Amino acid sequence: MAEYKNQTIVMDEATGVLSVSESLDREQQGTYVLTVLAVDGGSPPRSSTASVTIFVEDINDNQPQVILPSSNLSCLTVSPSTRTGSIVTKIYAVDRDSGMNSDITYQITARQPAWPSPFQIDSHSGNITLANRLAGGDYGMHHLFIVVRDGGKPEPLQATVWVNLLINETLEQCYLTSVPPYPSQTTEPPVFSQLEPLSKPAQSCTEPPWLVLLCGLGMMVFSACMLLAATVIFVRHKNLTRKQTSKREEITPHKLFVKLCYK
Structure with a gap:
């Protein structure tokens, strides 16, 4: 027999097979510790105990949650004198799953204005940096559509957020009342290298x-x-x-x- 207070894990006393009486959720409880008592039919009866620990495997049932920015209408002003390679802002997200299911990656899938853009994102840290030196044509509002994915298999779960950056001489706080419509498909060209951004060749055109x-x-x-x-x-x-x-x-x-x- 097994001693466990809430009877989530039950044992067949004849066969010793353990089973669950309800669905398990690792996010609610990840481990179960049971004490199993074995008693023979002798006279007097003899018994012994054993401790059994059950670990609940994780499934990818939680999508990433974007913490920063807190809203799609959040806006940040960027100075034209910002140096190339500087971190402009950061996307921060969490996932309640574990292992690969909580391994988060970040990707810019759409931009307004369209590509090329002076900004790029690190797929692992979420840091948005200035890829190219800013020129006169870069002034104004830049909207970046970020897709945040976990590493779940076979299909990852994802969340999305808009990042809004205003390139302006005055560093006053900018405000937004609306963002571009959500893109129906990704428009971002494939990224071949983090060290050599695709927008770099366009720098000479400015x-x-x-x-x-x-x-x-x-x-x-x-x-x-x-x-x-x-x-x-x-x-x-x-x-x-x-x-x-x-x-x-x-x-x-x-x-x-x-x-x-x-x-």
Whole structure:
């Protein structure tokens, strides 16, 4: 027989088989400890006890809960002088499950304005960072649609949240009364590397054309100066070599004449 107060776990006294009388939920109670008493039919009867611990396995029955931001209407102002790589904000979520079922990942699946965007998210930490240097075209409101997934199999559970970032010179608190409609499908291109964001090649497109032209002219002038300097050095070296050769030719006959007279 098994001694357990709420009789959630019951035992067949004839076979010793343990069974449950109701469904179990690991989030409610993860372990059960029972004391089993075995008694023989002898006279006098002999008995012994054993302690049995039952661990309840977890199933993926809880979806992630987004703690931060607290609302889809939350808004944060970002300074245009923010350095590339700086953490702008963080998405924080929890999952009541355990193991892989509580392993949370974060992904940006839609943006407003559309891709490319100066922001990226770390899939494990939830940190949203500035991927590219901000330019004039980046000013204004940016809406990021974040999908938070757990690691449950075969199908993960998920939650969603909007992150709203206003790029503005003044760091006053921004307010929202509405967000873009929820996207029906993901519009985010696949992420090939966390270290090399896809939006990085678009950075050069934000540079003013006159600045690109000025940089090109500067490189041409620098190359011309280097070529001129190399030419001057080569000519001077050649002239110096020629003078030294002429001096040797003038001195050699004189020395030879002196030697002959001495004899």
